[in-house]
Amino acid sequence: MKTYLPVIGVLGAGFALLAAALPLAGSHPLLAAVVFVFGTLVGLLGEAVVRQRAAVARALEGFGAGLTVRTGLRGLLLGGLAVAAFGDDHGTVVLVAVTLALVWLSRLALQVLVTDAVAHRLSPVSWRNLEVPGVVRNPPLAPALLGEGQRWISAATLAMVVGVVVPLADGPRAAIAIASAVAGVVCVLFVVLALVDALRARNDTPHEKTVDLLADALRDLSPEALFYYSRPEAIGYIANVWMPTLELVDRRVVVLVREPWNEPLVSTDTLPVVMVSRPGDIERVVPPSVRIALYPSNVATNNHLLRLPGIVDVFVGHGDSDKGGSATVLTRIFDEAWVSGPAARDRYRIADVGVRDEQVREIGRPQLAEIHRVAAPLAEDHHGDDGQGEWDYTVLYAPTREGFFAEWEYSSILSQGRVLLETLLAVPGVRVLFKPHPGTGTDDPAFGDEVDSLKDLVAAAGHPHEVVTGSEGLYSAFNRADLLVSDISSVITDFLASGKPYVVTHFGTTSAEQFRLEFPSAAGAYVLMGDGSDIAGFVQDARESDSLSEERTRTRAYLLGDQSEDPVARFDRAFDEAVSTWGRPVVSP
Template sequence: MKTYLPVIGVLGAGFALLALALPLAGDHPALSAVVFVLGTLVGLLGEGMVRQQPRVGRALESFGAGLTVRTGVRGLLLGGLAVAAFGADHGTVVLVAFTLAAVWLARLALQVLLADARAHRLSPVTWRNFEVPGVVRRAPIAPVLLGEGQRWISAATLSLVAGVVVPLAGGPDAAVPVAAVVAAGICALFVTLALVDALRARRDTTHEETVELLADALRSLAPEALFYYSRPEAIGYIANVWMPTLEQIDRKVVVLVREAWNEPLVATDTLPVVMVSRAGDIERVVPPSVRIALYPSNVATNNHLLRLPGIVDVFVGHGDSDKGGSATVLTRIFDEAWVSGPAARDRYRVADVGVRDEQVREIGRPQLADIERVAAPLTEDHHGEDAQSQWDYTVLYAPTREGFFAEWEYSSILSQGRVVLETLLAMDGVRVLFKPHPGTGTDDPAFGDEVEALKELVAAAGSPHEVVTGSEGLYHAFNRADLLVSDISSVITDFLASGKPYVVTQFGTSSPEQFRLEFPSAAGAYILVGDGSEVAAHVRDAREVDSLSEDRARTTAYLLGEQQGDPVERFDRAFDEAVARWGRRPAASA
């Protein structure tokens, strides 16, 4: 409520000033003009505050005080001012009234026409990186102007305000008709543009025809695999973990996205990407050539594809970790679960969530092909000729995001993050890279706020320390680092492929030994307890002794399994092996 009060106060003050100007118009016309202009400016300030705080706008709408109502009240007060100022001049009053009515109707017409155009353009399917012949999609005309159309209509009202107050302040009476013409012209222009745009949108290919044409194009494309991506929130990293690998394999793969807000977040310029928002359209567009579907996320909308016969459904996840969400009961609905190595198989067995051992296939982590492998810690400067020799050891702090549930809370952001970074930044010869999880703050804003504060801390420390931006992939950051500090997550599993030492933050009160038993991915790690200040001792050990090198090697074999050969080729072979195992199933009908 405290957030709403300033906005409501400013809006209320604006309306009060507008109302105050009316009784002043008879005896103090100049003062009335000043007060009305001041009320108008205060009202504009209030509307600007509403736009900056959408929650306030929604609250006002729920109480029947939305923008339409507020605009209407201001129009009535302007009409009242015209009556008070020009009561004896019937023609001027009528002109003001008719112009206000025209502006109001123009605002309504603009809203209706723009909504109609959006409805005809908002297709339930979209696509990129391939062609769908026969579909006509006309670009909106004057999208920048129409996008600001409501503000221009408001400007028409402001011109009429000027036309009324100028004579009150002693100016020429001709200001009223001039303002009326300007207001009418603005309204006519934008309504005409919106009408033409709506008519153009109505000539586009209908939604149902578009779905059929997309289905024809996909049948011609004849993909053998689908990558099915759906998330209730707008995030792309879960899908993008797999894009480079899918781009490398020699088979036709289509990325099927379910939400319009996630489609542009899928980062691929080569794979066909299709967005299908309506569940009923899935069976219409998925061609019979598809024999296998990959699912990186356990969400309810997976069922819209799972129900189609003839497809081998495989859960691939987006990372291999000891988090609670890595072995859930939801996975048992898939034909197979592809995992990295023996640890993931054991994880399902221990969790006892109904996933049968024969469902689990160890196929490695094809993404890890981009991680450079070393046999021992690097104590010399290996970051290139331009690196400063005094910064000869690089530590990457890559904490995970907050948990979806309290028992899945593994992030060190709030518990240890600041001390970890302050300690590392104070160490001689240590370069710090900070790369937080891109989804941090999605479920708990406190984590997102703290990440921003930690970014400022690293930025203030200056070069060579840096915040790793989203444009740099996690694996590239791995290759720049000599040691990783992270939480229980797939980050530490993937980092094992580098052969370098790593530190895992501990939550809870269990001993480090018990923690390693509970979370096998930490078996080869230095365990960081307390407030995080012990990270310095772990860095020194890793840098000078590397006392956990043998434990780390055993952990790597357990988590990642067999690492011989090309991991992408191994992943590619898994497609044919899965289809062969389930080949007895009938294909989906065309």
């Protein structure tokens, strides 16, 4: 409540000044004009703050003092000022009253019409990369202009303030008529524009009919597989891990997204992307041709598709790592869990979470095809020159995000990040690339704040050091690096495909040997303990002797499995094998 009081105080002061001007209008008109203008400016300041603080706006609405009420009250006070100043001029008072009523009613009408248009356009389904015949969707009419409609209506009110105070300051009364005309034109223009847009929206295909037409289009497409994506937060990388691979498989795949905020974050120009927000519409739109569904995330809304019969449900995750969340009891509800190699199979067995061995299928990591393989890192020429600077060796620091639970905390951002980067930046000839996890700070803002600070640190070091932006994929950064520094996560598993050396952070109390036993993905890594200052020695060993080369090769085979077969072909074959193993008769909808 204390955070609301200053804003409420500013708004209250504005109203008090407006009211104070009324008794002055008859005896001291110029002073009344000054006080009323000052009160209007104070009110505008308060409204600007309210727009920036959604919680305050909600609180005012709850107290019955929303924007419409506040605007109406200001209109009444302005009308009162006109009565006090021009009470002997009945025509002027009526003109002001009618105009203010028009402004207030226009604000209400605009809000109702815009809300109606949005409601008719807010379909429970949407799609792209797919033709859905018969659906009529009229694009919004001048959305940018209508989006500013309430501000224009507010400007009409300000015009009336100017029109009323000008005569109080010995100006012509004609200013009132001019202001009324301007306010009237603005109000009528926006109400008519909103009305036309609302009528266009009402001509769109009704929601239920749209769902049926989408279902018909998907039935005609006859997809074999669904990629089911649902997340409570707006984030796309979990789905995008799989998009390039799914675009390559020789079968029809549809991406089914559950939240409208996540649909635009799924990056594919070829796969049909369908958004279905209502649980009851899932069974309406999923065609009987679907035999298998892939799930990259363990979320409660998976149940909306899992309950449908006739579909083989497969958990594919969005990375292979030794994190605690990589082998959970939630995986039991799926028919299969597709994993990279023997390490993941052992992970489920050791965790003893109820996932049977026959539920686990090793498919490799088909996404890793774009990672460049290096057979002999010591024989590589690591020197680089981009015309702006030179370097002899490149180190990529790609830490993971904060954990969801304390026991799943693997991020080195707070414990080692700063010392680690400062040490690397001080090593002569070493170029540093910094690419933090895109979700860092989602659950703990302290991690996000520290990432921003570390970005500033790398940026201040100047060229050739670089903060790798979201526009560059992780695997592209892998290909530019000679050594990786990361935390326990799927990042190190994927980097193993490159054959290059890597460092895994460890800020716990156990020894490096015990850490490698606990986390098999670190078996072939340099283990960075303490505050991270030992990183320079690991860089030197990797450049000069690569003492962990043989162990790294064994670790790669254990985590990624057999890499002799084409990874995409192996992934594609897994579809048929899973359906053959677990497939059930299709139940007609």
